[in-house]
Amino acid sequence: MADTQPRNTGAYLVYSELKRRILSLELKPGERIYEPAMAAALQVSRTPLREAIRRLISESLLEQQATGGVVVPPLDEQVISELYDVRAALESLMAREACARATPADIEELHGILERNAAMVGFAEEAMKYGVTLHAAIARIAGNSWARRFHDQISSQVERYRHFTNNSPDRREEALADHRVLVEAIASKEPDKAAKIAFDHVIAARDETLRAIAGQGLVAE
Amino acid sequence: MADTQPRNTGAYLVYSELKRRILSLELKPGERIYEPAMAAALQVSRTPLREAIRRLISESLLEQQATGGVVVPPLDEQVISELYDVRAALESLMAREACARATPADIEELHGILERNAAMVGFAEEAMKYGVTLHAAIARIAGNSWARRFHDQISSQVERYRHFTNNSPDRREEALADHRVLVEAIASKEPDKAAKIAFDHVIAARDETLRAIAGQGLVAE
DNA sequence: AAATGTGTACTTGTATACATCTATACATTG
DNA sequence: CAATGTATAGATGTATACAAGTACACATTT
Numbered sequence: 001m002a003d004t005q006p007r008n009t010g011a012y013l014v015y016s017e018l019k020r021r022i023l024s025l026e027l028k029p030g031e032r033i034y035e036p037a038m039a040a041a042l043q044v045s046r047t048p049l050r051e052a053i054r055r056l057i058s059e060s061l062l063e064q065q066a067t068g069g070v071v072v073p074p075l076d077e078q079v080i081s082e083l084y085d086v087r088a089a090l091e092s093l094m095a096r097e098a099c100a101r102a103t104p105a106d107i108e109e110l111h112g113i114l115e116r117n118a119a120m121v122g123f124a125e126e127a128m129k130y131g132v133t134l135h136a137a138i139a140r141i142a143g144n145s146w147a148r149r150f151h152d153q154i155s156s157q158v159e160r161y162r163h164f165t166n167n168s169p170d171r172r173e174e175a176l177a178d179h180r181v182l183v184e185a186i187a188s189k190e191p192d193k194a195a196k197i198a199f200d201h202v203i204a205a206r207d208e209t210l211r212a213i214a215g216q217g218l219v220a221e
Numbered sequence: 222m223a224d225t226q227p228r229n230t231g232a233y234l235v236y237s238e239l240k241r242r243i244l245s246l247e248l249k250p251g252e253r254i255y256e257p258a259m260a261a262a263l264q265v266s267r268t269p270l271r272e273a274i275r276r277l278i279s280e281s282l283l284e285q286q287a288t289g290g291v292v293v294p295p296l297d298e299q300v301i302s303e304l305y306d307v308r309a310a311l312e313s314l315m316a317r318e319a320c321a322r323a324t325p326a327d328i329e330e331l332h333g334i335l336e337r338n339a340a341m342v343g344f345a346e347e348a349m350k351y352g353v354t355l356h357a358a359i360a361r362i363a364g365n366s367w368a369r370r371f372h373d374q375i376s377s378q379v380e381r382y383r384h385f386t387n388n389s390p391d392r393r394e395e396a397l398a399d400h401r402v403l404v405e406a407i408a409s410k411e412p413d414k415a416a417k418i419a420f421d422h423v424i425a426a427r428d429e430t431l432r433a434i435a436g437q438g439l440v441a442e
Numbered sequence: 443a444a445a446t447g448t449g450t451a452c453t454t455g456t457a458t459a460c461a462t463c464t465a466t467a468c469a470t471t472g
Numbered sequence: 473c474a475a476t477g478t479a480t481a482g483a484t485g486t487a488t489a490c491a492a493g494t495a496c497a498c499a500t501t502t
Contacts (some may be wrong), residue, residue, distance in 0.1 A: 007289070009485065035454070045487045047268075050455090052274055058279040060370075067494070068228070068454055082365045089368070120320075144303045146378075147310070149281075150371050192356060217356035230455065256484070266457045271484090288464070289484055 015055055022061050022072055023159045029074045033062065034123040061151060070129040074183035077210065080112040080161050083154050084206030088199045091135065093199035094142035106141045108182045110180060113137055118176060127172045133178055138186070174190045174204065236276055243282050243293055244380045247305035248294045254283065254381070266413060282398040296439040298431065299383050304375050305427030309420045311372045312356065316403060316419035317365035327362045331404045334358055339397055348393045355400055386433045395425065 006012055041050045053070055056062040063073045102110075105218045113134045120126035138147045178201040185194035227233055230319040240247045260270045276290055277283040284294045323331075334355045341347035360369045406415035 007285070007287070011485080034452095036395065036452085046454090047486050047488090050272070051485095054272055054275055055279050058276055064228070066228070069494090070454095079366075082367050085318065085365055086311070086367045086371065089310045089314035090307070093306060098304065145300075145304055146307045146375070148302050154367070255482095257482085267484090268456050268458090272455095277451080290464090382479095 001186070002055065009048070010044055014048055015052035016041055018052055019061060019156070022056070022154060022158040025160065025163055027072045029072050029160070031072045032071070033070045038138075047124065059156070061156065075161060077213060077218065080213065081206060081210060083157050084202060084209065087151065087154045087158070088202035088206070090147050091138075091196045091202055092199040094139050094144060094151070095186065095194040096181060096191040097142040097144055097147075098138050098186050099189045101143055102141050102186055102189075105184075106137075108185045109137055110134065110141075110186065113177050114179060114183055118177060120177050121172050122169070124167060124172070126169065127176075131175060131179070134183075138182075151219060161213070161218075163208050164216050165219065167208070171208055175201070178204070181219070198214050223269075227333050230269070231265055231274040232276075235263055235265060236273035238275055239277060239286055240264065240282060240377075243277070244377060245390060246344065246384055247382065248293045250293050250381070252293045254291045254293070275282065281313075282377065289393060294381035296382060298434060301379070301434065302427060303421065304378050305423060305430065306393045308372065308375045309423035309427070310380070311375070312359075312423055313416040313420040315360050315365060315372070316407065316415040317369050317412040318365055318368075318413050319359045319407050321408065322364055322409075323362050323407055328404075328408045330358055331362075331407065335400060335404055338400060342397050343390070343395050345388060345393070348397075349388065352400070355404075359403075379410070382434070382439075385437050386430050388429070392429055397423070399425070 010150065018027070020093060033053065035046050035053070039046045042049065048102065053062060057064050057070065060073065061070050065071060099108075111131060117130035117134060118132055139151060162167075167174075178197065182194060182197045185197055231252060237250070237262050248254075250388065256267050256274070258268060260267045263270065274283060276283050277292065286292060291428065334351060338348065338351035338355060341351055341393075378417075399418065403415060403418045403422065406418055
C-alpha cells in the first residue's frame with residue numbers, strides 16, 4: 001500500500017496473500033503467526049515472509065507482542081468507531097479539495113458514477129461498489145496523496161469489520177441521497193458545504209455500522 | 222512508530238538511527254542508500270538493516286524505486302502543502318473529539334500549558350515546544366489512536382521541511398492567540414467551533430511555511 | 443499443595459552464503 | 473558516429489545456518 005509501484009518480488013506476493021487472508025478473516029483475529037509454519041505453508045523461506053510480516057505490522061494488519069510473537073489484531077468496537085471518525089475527517093478534506101480542483105470533465109464523471117449508483121441502488125453489492133468508485137473518484141480529483149494513502153489504510157482496516165455489517169436498502173437510499181448532494185456541492189464549488197456533507201455522511205455510516213455490530217457482537221478473541 | 226512497544230532489537234536501533242539521519246537531513250533528499258555500505262557503516266549485517274529500511278519505506282521516510290534501489294525522498298513544495306492539509310483535517314477532528322471527552326482536569330492541564338506557552342512566546346524554540354505539547358495534550362484527550370498515529374507520521378514528514386522555515390515573533394503571537402481561543406472552545410464544549418479553529422490554525426501555519434520556503438527555495442535534488 | 447527453580451523444545455533475531463537482477467562501460471555493427 | 477549488444481562489477485532478493493531468547497513442563501523445595 002505504501003509502494004507506489006508494487007514490484008514482482010516474493011515478499012510482495014506473500015504480503016498480498018497474508019493481507020488477503022487477514023482481511024477475509026481467514027486468519028482469525030487473535031490468532032498467532034508462527035514463522036516456520038507459515039513459511040512452509042507458503043513455500044518460501046522465512047526471509048521474505050518476515051519482510052511481509054513487518055510491513056503488515058507497520059500497517060497494523062498484524063500486531064507485534066511485547067514478548068516477540070506476532071498476532072492478528074483482535075476486533076474492537078472502540079477501534080471501528082475511531083476508524084470511521086478519521087475516515088470522516090479525510091473524506092471531508094478530500095471533498096473540500098475536490099471543489100477547488102474539479103474540472104468540468106471531472107464533474108461529468110462524478111455525475112456518471114452517480115447515475116450508475118442510482119441504477120444499482122436495489123443491489124447491495126453493486127451499490128456498494130459504485131459508492132466506493134465515487135469516493136475513489138473524489139479522492140483522485142482532490143489530488144492529495146497523503147489523504148488518499150491514509151484513507152486506503154483506513155479502508156483496509158474497516159474491511160475486517162465489514163463481515164459483520166448488513167447494509168439495508170433504506171441505508172443505501174440514504175447514502176445515495178448523500179452522494180447526490182455531495183456531488184452537487186462539489187459541482188457548484190462550495191467547499192464548506194461539501195466538507196460538511198462528506199463528514200456527516202461518514203458519521204452516519206459509522207453509527208449504522210455500530211448498530212449492526214452491537215446487534216450481532218464481534219467474534220470472541 | 223507503528224509499534225506501540227518498541228522492542229530492544231538491533232533492527233529497531235537501526236530504524237531509529239536512520240530515521241534520525243533522514244529527519245535531520247544528514248541523509249540528503251535524493252540520496253541513494255546502498256545496503257552493503259550502510260550495513261558496514263552501522264556495523265550490523267544486512268538483515269536487520271533491511272528490516273529497518275522496509276519499515277522506513279512503509280512510512281515514506283524512504284522510497285523504493287521501481288528498479289529496486291532505495292532513496293531518501295526528495296523535498297517537494299506540493300507535498301508539504303498536502304501534509305499540512307491532512308494535518309489540518311486530523312487536528313480539527315481531534316479538537317472536535319476533545320470537546321466530547323475533556324474532563325475538568327484535562328481543561329486545567331490545557332490552561333497550564335497555555336500559560337507556559339504564553340510565557341515563552343519570546344523564545345522560538347520554547348514557544349514551539351509548548352505548541353507541540355498543547356497539540357499532544359489535545360490528541361491524548363481526544364483519545365483517537367488512529368488520528369494520533371497518522372498525525373505522528375505527518376509530523377515526521379514535516380520535520381524534514383522545518384529546516385527551511387523561520388517562525389517569526391509575529392507568527393508566534395498569532396499562534397498563541399489561536400491556541401487561546403481553541404482551548405476556550407474545548408473548555409466550553411463547542412465542537413464545531415473548536416474544529417474550525419484548529420483547521421484554520423493549521424492552514425495558516427501551512428501558508429506561512431509555504432511563504433518561507435518560496436522565499437528560500439528547497440535543496441536541489 | 444503452592445511456589446520456585448530448571449531444563450528442554452521451540453521461536454524469534456541475526457549473520458552469512460548464494461542466486462538473481464541491474465547498470466555501466468566497452469565493443470560491435472549499421 | 474549513433475545505436476545496439478554484451479560482459480562484468482556490483483547491487484538487491486532469498487535461503488540457510490547459527491545465536492539468543494521465551495515458554496512450558498516437570499521436578500524440587502518449603
